[in-house]
Amino acid sequence: MLKNRIIPCLDVKNGRVVKGINFVDLKDAGDPVEQAKIYSDGGADEICFLDITASNEKRDTIYGVVEKTSKRCFVPLTVGGGVRGVEDINKLLNCGADKVSINTAAVQNSEVVVESSKKFGSQCIVVAIDAKKNSDKWEIYTHGGRNNTGIDAIEYAKKMEDSGAGELLVTSMDRDGTQVGYDIDLMSKISSKVNIPVIASGGVGNLDHLVDGIKLGKASAVLAASIFHYGKHSVKEAKEYLDSKGIPVRI
Amino acid sequence: MNVTIVDYNSGNISSVINSFKEVAKDKVNIEVTSDLNKIKSSDKIVLPGQGSFKSCVDALKNINGLVDTLNEFAISNKKPLLGICVGLQMFADIGYEETETKGFGWISGKVSKIDNQNGKFKLPHIGWNEINITKNSKIFKGIENKSHMYFVHSYEFVPEDKNVISATTDYSSNIVCSVEKENIFGTQFHPEKSDKIGLKIIDNFINL
Numbered sequence: 001m002l003k004n005r006i007i008p009c010l011d012v013k014n015g016r017v018v019k020g021i022n023f024v025d026l027k028d029a030g031d032p033v034e035q036a037k038i039y040s041d042g043g044a045d046e047i048c049f050l051d052i053t054a055s056n057e058k059r060d061t062i063y064g065v066v067e068k069t070s071k072r073c074f075v076p077l078t079v080g081g082g083v084r085g086v087e088d089i090n091k092l093l094n095c096g097a098d099k100v101s102i103n104t105a106a107v108q109n110s111e112v113v114v115e116s117s118k119k120f121g122s123q124c125i126v127v128a129i130d131a132k133k134n135s136d137k138w139e140i141y142t143h144g145g146r147n148n149t150g151i152d153a154i155e156y157a158k159k160m161e162d163s164g165a166g167e168l169l170v171t172s173m174d175r176d177g178t179q180v181g182y183d184i185d186l187m188s189k190i191s192s193k194v195n196i197p198v199i200a201s202g203g204v205g206n207l208d209h210l211v212d213g214i215k216l217g218k219a220s221a222v223l224a225a226s227i228f229h230y231g232k233h234s235v236k237e238a239k240e241y242l243d244s245k246g247i248p249v250r251i
Numbered sequence: 252m253n254v255t256i257v258d259y260n261s262g263n264i265s266s267v268i269n270s271f272k273e274v275a276k277d278k279v280n281i282e283v284t285s286d287l288n289k290i291k292s293s294d295k296i297v298l299p300g301q302g303s304f305k306s307c308v309d310a311l312k313n314i315n316g317l318v319d320t321l322n323e324f325a326i327s328n329k330k331p332l333l334g335i336c337v338g339l340q341m342f343a344d345i346g347y348e349e350t351e352t353k354g355f356g357w358i359s360g361k362v363s364k365i366d367n368q369n370g371k372f373k374l375p376h377i378g379w380n381e382i383n384i385t386k387n388s389k390i391f392k393g394i395e396n397k398s399h400m401y402f403v404h405s406y407e408f409v410p411e412d413k414n415v416i417s418a419t420t421d422y423s424s425n426i427v428c429s430v431e432k433e434n435i436f437g438t439q440f441h442p443e444k445s446d447k448i449g450l451k452i453i454d455n456f457i458n459l
């Protein structure tokens with residue numbers, strides 16, 4: 001039976017982890033490679049890096065991070081943030097990323113998804129959708145949630161599937177950082193609309209939220225950042241909890 | 252010993268390279284090349300494959316003499332070869348991804364789309380799934396039945412002779428995920444992304 005995946009996400013800025021696990025025995029808490037290794041040793045099904053480097057001159061720092069991580073972690077590694085097109089994807093894959101998530105660039109031009117999924121295969125193209133609820137519908141936001149495009153998120157999800165995305169990483173901008181749980185409505189609507197796996201993101205504050213994301217949100221995988229940071233919960237704890245709630249996980 | 256990972260522009264092979272180098276350490280030389288002479292003289296070959304069946308076959312054919320070299324290596328000389336994902340699928344006679352495309356015909360059978368039961372199951376089949384070991388394959392030495400492996404694919408290899416099947420996995424149907432025919436090995440899952448247990452499979456292949 002296929003297992004639901006738990007994916008810890010690390011925000012990386014200028015090659016350093018912004019928020020991380022605060023373990024006493026960790027030599028360098030800001031080193032993304034060390035943190036990723038802890039996650040993969042702890043049973044993470046995949047690792048996700050979100051590069052939030054703002055300045056262009058430091059953008060290349062992510063490549064070194066990916067290269068070092070892929071030599072030490074042997075679970076799938078997804079890298080997103082600032083991916084503009086085929087050239088960026090090619091560089092990340094060559095450094096050892098297994099999947100690349102595309103956000104703003106896909107909204108601006110869906111051909112990027114068509115072209116890159118043809119070139120590299122759908123299996124490594126994840127489209128990241130940042131959505132926010134405005135009255136009765138969810139709209140797509142770009143540039144880290146600053147720009148509202150007015151595009152309907154559910155329709156867009158379908159379009160991305162048709163364009164060749166292998167998975168969708170759906171983040172609720174309303175819930176991101178709030179720790180009150182995923183936007184279940186949004187997740188289940190998108191998951192029902194498309195035939196590709198949906199990764200739920202944004203808003204996890206406790207382990208029950210992960211359960212809800214899978215059971216109610218119909219997500220194939222759940223991504224979380226802050227609950228794994230500072231050792232609040234380990235990936236192992238999360239898996240044992242999901243298992244106790246009857247959710248199939250890899251233990 | 253020389254183990255060659257065939258680099259034929261089949262997409263992203265960094266993870267395959269990293270995992271083999273991790274397992275090989277300094278004991279075994281891992282070569283990454285499309286050089287026919289180097290391939291011929293190596294002891295074992297790894298054939299990765301990402302993207303579509305057609306794109307992989309096309310990429311192989313684009314390198315003059317490569318298909319013949321692989322045939323000579325695996326069929327005439329019967330030296331060990333491991334196909335991963337589409338690398339395994341190409342063992343078949345024919346594949347139906349994008350358009351009907353001929354494979355190597357090393358193991359009779361076809362590669363067709365996984366039946367998702369009218370959308371009841373998501374495709375690609377992505378994530379960790381248990382393998383049911385059906386035969387004592389040499390690459391499964393020390394691997395427990397029901398171990399988890401990482402999968403990402405929408406097409407499946409359906410061999411005619413069921414005796415070549417060494418493991419299956421359960422998704423929308425029972426899917427063949429590993430084959431062994433004499434010196435030819437293949438996994439539909441990605442040992443290079445299947446954590447320590449996947450590295451053990453790679454170790455088993457290197458130590459054949």
